[in-house]
Amino acid sequence: MRLSLTSRLSVISALLPALMVMLVVYIGATSWTAWMSLTNSRMLPNNNFVGFRQYELLLTNDRWLTSVHNVIIYGVLFVSLALLIGFLLAVAIDQRVRAEDTIRSIYLYPYAMSFVVTGLVWQWLLNPTLGIQHVLRSWGFAGATFDWIVRPETAIYCLVIAGVWQASGLVMAIMLAGLRGVDDEIWKAARVDGLPKWRVYISIVIPMMGASFATAAVLLSTAVVRLYDLSVSMTNGGPGIASEVPAKFVMDHLFERANIGLATAAATTMLITVIAVVAPYLYWRARKGEVR
Amino acid sequence: MQRSNVDITNLQIGFGGLKVLENLNLHVDASEFLVLLGPSGCGKSTLLNAIAGLIDVKGGEIRIGDRDVTWAEPKDRGIAMVFQSYALYPRMSVRKNLSFGLKVARTPQDEIDSRVGEAAKMLRLTELLDRRPSELSGGQRQRVAIGRALVRHAGVYLFDEPLSNLDAQLRAELRVEIKRLHARLGATMIYVTHDQIEALTLADRIAVMQGGVIQQLDTPKKIYREPANRFVASFVGSPAMNFIRGRIARDGGLAFIAGDARFDLNGYAFRTPPSDAPAVLGIRPEHIEVIGSDHPSAVPARVEMVEPMGADALIWCRLADGTAFSFRSDADAQARAGDTLALRFPAEAFSLFDDQSGQRL
Numbered sequence: 156m157r158l159s160l161t162s163r164l165s166v167i168s169a170l171l172p173a174l175m176v177m178l179v180v181y182i183g184a185t186s187w188t189a190w191m192s193l194t195n196s197r198m199l200p201n202n203n204f205v206g207f208r209q210y211e212l213l214l215t216n217d218r219w220l221t222s223v224h225n226v227i228i229y230g231v232l233f234v235s236l237a238l239l240i241g242f243l244l245a246v247a248i249d250q251r252v253r254a255e256d257t258i259r260s261i262y263l264y265p266y267a268m269s270f271v272v273t274g275l276v277w278q279w280l281l282n283p284t285l286g287i288q289h290v291l292r293s294w295g296f297a298g299a300t301f302d303w304i305v306r307p308e309t310a311i312y313c314l315v316i317a318g319v320w321q322a323s324g325l326v327m328a329i330m331l332a333g334l335r336g337v338d339d340e341i342w343k344a345a346r347v348d349g350l351p352k353w354r355v356y357i358s359i360v361i362p363m364m365g366a367s368f369a370t371a372a373v374l375l376s377t378a379v380v381r382l383y384d385l386s387v388s389m390t391n392g393g394p395g396i397a398s399e400v401p402a403k404f405v406m407d408h409l410f411e412r413a414n415i416g417l418a419t420a421a422a423t424t425m426l427i428t429v430i431a432v433v434a435p436y437l438y439w440r441a442r443k444g445e446v447r
Numbered sequence: 448m449q450r451s452n453v454d455i456t457n458l459q460i461g462f463g464g465l466k467v468l469e470n471l472n473l474h475v476d477a478s479e480f481l482v483l484l485g486p487s488g489c490g491k492s493t494l495l496n497a498i499a500g501l502i503d504v505k506g507g508e509i510r511i512g513d514r515d516v517t518w519a520e521p522k523d524r525g526i527a528m529v530f531q532s533y534a535l536y537p538r539m540s541v542r543k544n545l546s547f548g549l550k551v552a553r554t555p556q557d558e559i560d561s562r563v564g565e566a567a568k569m570l571r572l573t574e575l576l577d578r579r580p581s582e583l584s585g586g587q588r589q590r591v592a593i594g595r596a597l598v599r600h601a602g603v604y605l606f607d608e609p610l611s612n613l614d615a616q617l618r619a620e621l622r623v624e625i626k627r628l629h630a631r632l633g634a635t636m637i638y639v640t641h642d643q644i645e646a647l648t649l650a651d652r653i654a655v656m657q658g659g660v661i662q663q664l665d666t667p668k669k670i671y672r673e674p675a676n677r678f679v680a681s682f683v684g685s686p687a688m689n690f691i692r693g694r695i696a697r698d699g700g701l702a703f704i705a706g707d708a709r710f711d712l713n714g715y716a717f718r719t720p721p722s723d724a725p726a727v728l729g730i731r732p733e734h735i736e737v738i739g740s741d742h743p744s745a746v747p748a749r750v751e752m753v754e755p756m757g758a759d760a761l762i763w764c765r766l767a768d769g770t771a772f773s774f775r776s777d778a779d780a781q782a783r784a785g786d787t788l789a790l791r792f793p794a795e796a797f798s799l800f801d802d803q804s805g806q807r808l
Contacts, residue, residue: 340534343501344595348548349522358547362538 192420198413209420230379241326263324274388277317307397333367450477451512451602458507484646485656527596677805689772706768714794725802734796735774740789
């Protein structure tokens with residue numbers, strides 16, 4: 156279709172703001188970050204090219220290595236537990252329970268809270284002298300111990316607990332929509348076939364819900380990469396550096412430790428990692444689209 | 448293959464305060480093909496689901512093969528069922544769809560293989576066994592669904608509007624296939640539909656339902672020829688039966704009077720002795736004939752419209768009092784809008800109904 160000059164101009168001018176935002180904010184800022192990671196910028200950005208020096212420093216930085224280790228533990232546990240619990244909650248609600256609306260709202264409620272609030276609440280709950288351990292002991296379980304948050308080797312699991320608590324409701328909502336999409340007659344056919352309910356879920360319903368699982372997994376994964384505020388508000392990376400995460404590493408080095416070079420190197424590493432994970436998936440999706 | 452009879456006595460089904468079926472009785476013989484026919488919401492699917500055990504009953508008894516199964520699980524009733532939406536397991540191959548139920552029931556593998564092979568052969572699915580349902584056409588999917596029922600070697604096969612999702616041509620094909628299947632297996636089949644053609648072509652007996660009540664239970668021929676009430680008369684038959692309001696008169700020979708028109712009732716088999724009373728005369732379009740205007744029982748009518756239907760034509764007319772009706776004639780009939788025809792209404796083909804109750808007289 157050929158458009159006249161004026162109508163083409165109006166199309167271009169309508170698209171221009173979005174294009175500018177895209178170019179300046181995303182491409183521009185990302186490229187600038189990548190460039191900065193190749194300089195020796197400290198508190199203020201400069202253009203002294205130092206090659207991959209910052210990356211070498213990064214890979215020997217204890218705090219960075221702990222952060223990466225933590226985000227892997229968090230990512231695997233958080234995504235799998237949130238999917239599992241969210242799915243089980245959805246299955247529970249799908250049994251035509253009474254007061255379904257109320258229960259659904261309660262399950263979804265944590266998701267309405269910011270990570271900062273979630274972090275604070277769970278910090279109190281997990282605090283040995285204030286929270287669950289204290290309550291259990293005051294009930295007479297003198298030996299009760301739940302002090303994960305103050306022990307370096309378990310602090311990251313506390314972040315997992317809080318994260319799963321917050322995100323399960325969202326997964327539940329997505330899964331419930333998927334479950335409701337299963338034709339009632341399939342359930343009837345399965346009953347006539349004599350299949351037990353758990354068998355129907357495992358062999359028939361879950362394979363039908365690929366799209367729901369993929370949607371939930373993608374949403375959860377972005378939350379893993381963004382993980383920052385939970386760590387700040389719950390443990391502030393502690394005890395020591397035991398619950399540091401990559402995004403917090405970047406923020407701290409950018410604004411507190413005045414090390415722009417190292418911070419941007421860390422940020423670029425995160426970006427490359429995400430691309431390395433997502434690109435094969437997108438490629439596979441595109442190929443699949445062609446086949447159809 | 449076992450063939451079970453089905454006995455339903457005083458069945459009651461309700462949801463909350465709503466009564467769907469009340470004191471329903473139905474007997475289905477072994478090897479019989481029974482069709483439950485009715486408009487949507489008449490309770491036919493509810494009845495079928497109750498036989499299958501997919502909904503709870505409030506009272507009464509359901510016996511399949513002389514065994515009380517009122518409270519038995521669907522899998523223990525010796526039934527198999529085919530659904531309107533096919534209800535195939537979407538991520539499983541055709542073979543897995545057919546065999547999964549047997550496998551879960553711990554049927555020996557060689558028995559599963561032989562049953563699947565047999566059903567696949569009967570339904571021409573052998574080539575399709577390794578495909579997924581999404582790779583099949585609607586007709587093939589429904590054949591798979593029928594196959595999944597067949598491998599159960601059930602005593603009763605239940606069909607819940609199995610052809611409603613298919614287009615007209617496939618529907619006709621699969622209808623023949625189901626009829627052939629019944630002839631070959633001699634299995635008991637209960638079939639729910641709102642399509643009267645399906646009912647008339649397939650059934651040994653039809654149960655016409657409305658409002659949760661079986662209006663008439665009889666052979667297709669009787670249902671068509673001698674409808675028990677006005678509902679059955681108007682629901683079965685296409686083009687629909689004509690209804691003419693008037694009254695029965697016994698002065699000067701038994702006749703039906705509608706305005707100036709007089710229809711001779713000599714030859715009509717009354718169920719109850721006739722009396723002078725308002726009534727409704729029903730006659731099917733194919734029973735009305737054109738005759739010479741000098742014939743003593745000729746009724747004049749004015750042609751309003753001609754609907755050509757290929758093999759024949761449907762001619763819409765009005766009586767002198769304005770009652771509209773239609774009749775079938777040859778495709779090359781000469782009638783035109785505005786013509787006046789002399790028509791013969793044969794009393795043997797009448798269905799007379801009480802004006803109040805709608806029951807056949």
